Amino acid sequence: HSALTQPASVSGSLGQSITISCTGMITDVGGRHFVSWFQHHPGKAPKLLIFEVSNRPSGLSNRFSGSKSGNTASLTISGLQAEDEADYYCNSYSTSDTLARFYVFGTGTKVTVL
Amino acid sequence: EVQLVESGGGLVQPGGSLRLSCVASGFTVSSNYMSWVRQAPGKGLEWVSLIYSGGSTFYADSVKGRFTISRDIPKNTLYLQMNSLRAEDTAVYYCARDNTDMVTLDYWGQGILVTVSS
Numbered sequence: 001h002s003a004l005t006q007p008a009s010v011s012g013s014l015g016q017s018i019t020i021s022c023t024g025m026i027t028d029v030g031g032r033h034f035v036s037w038f039q040h041h042p043g044k045a046p047k048l049l050i051f052e053v054s055n056r057p058s059g060l061s062n063r064f065s066g067s068k069s070g071n072t073a074s075l076t077i078s079g080l081q082a083e084d085e086a087d088y089y090c091n092s093y094s095t096s097d098t099l100a101r102f103y104v105f106g107t108g109t110k111v112t113v114l
Numbered sequence: 115e116v117q118l119v120e121s122g123g124g125l126v127q128p129g130g131s132l133r134l135s136c137v138a139s140g141f142t143v144s145s146n147y148m149s150w151v152r153q154a155p156g157k158g159l160e161w162v163s164l165i166y167s168g169g170s171t172f173y174a175d176s177v178k179g180r181f182t183i184s185r186d187i188p189k190n191t192l193y194l195q196m197n198s199l200r201a202e203d204t205a206v207y208y209c210a211r212d213n214t215d216m217v218t219l220d221y222w223g224q225g226i227l228v229t230v231s232s
Contacts, residue, residue: 003158036218038159044224045118046159046208051218089159093217101164101172103149103219108158 004029004090004106011112017078020109022090023071028104030071034093037066037075040108041086049088050075077111085113116140118209118223125229130199136192136209136223144187147212149219150194152205152228160205163194164212177203199230 005023012018022029022037029035037050048057050066053073065076073092077084090106122134134150150162163183164172171183182195192209206227210219 034217038219040159045222046210046219047222048218048220051213051216051220055216057216057220091159091161091218102174103151103161103164105151105159105161 002104004092004104006088006090006106006109008107009110009112011114012077012080013114014080014082016080017076018080018111020075020077020088020090020111022073022075022106024073024092024104025071028092028094029068029073029090032093033068035066035068035073036091037064037073038089038091039084039086040089046089080113082113085111087111116211116221118211118221120207120209120223120226123207123226123228125231126199127232128200128230130230131195131197132199132228134194134196134207134209134226134228136194138190138192138211141211143185143190143192147214148183148185148192149210149212150183150192151208151210151219151222152203153208153225154202154205157205162207165192196228199228201230204228204230 035053038046040046049064053068054066088109117139149164165183180198184193206225208225210222213220
């Protein structure tokens with residue numbers, strides 16, 4: 001299973017909105033409602049932002065939102081803040097031919113706040 | 115508060131072995147699915163292995179036959195036994211709780227570096 005495709009980098013100014021795409025196949029992103037997004041500051045633990053395409057964990061800022069259309073999921077960050085500068089990864093749950101469960105991650109997107 | 119702390123990383127020669135540990139607090143490891151994920155230098159995240167609460171285990175093709183995931187119930191600890199290590203196994207390894215209700219990895223450790231080099 002190949003990694004999901006994300007843009008290598010996205011940038012935006014303080015206060016702006018940006019959107020990160022995550023493209024997979026019908027066997028993962030397109031065929032399942034289990035797409036998640038993670039924020040990763042280097043040297044720290046990855047942080048869950050979105051699960052099941054568009055749900056936020058309790059207490060997470062509503063500046064982060066998720067959606068999906070066909071084989072492509074998207075993460076939108078609104079009201080961009082300096083602390084949003086980080087790497088972002090999508091992932092999707094999938095199963096193999098033997099029904100083994102696994103996750104496939106996106107290639108990662110570096111967000112720069114201008 | 116949920117917390118995951120990895121240990122056991124370091125420098126090992128190609129062909130060598132290493133065992134990573136992940137001590138959990140705030141929840142019971144054996145009652146949850148648990149995963150290992152790694153990030154090679156300059157690369158993205160890669161799922162490595164998963165253990166069900168019932169004990170079934172799953173592995174990425176890149177580590178199948180060389181890595182073994184397990185847990186110690188009294189110690190509330192997750193392990194990853196890594197054998198026949200290769201240079202391409204060099205990475206930061208993270209343990210993560212796999213939340214079956216949310217179908218996602220909801221809590222992660224800060225990671226531990228494994229370097230395979232002669």
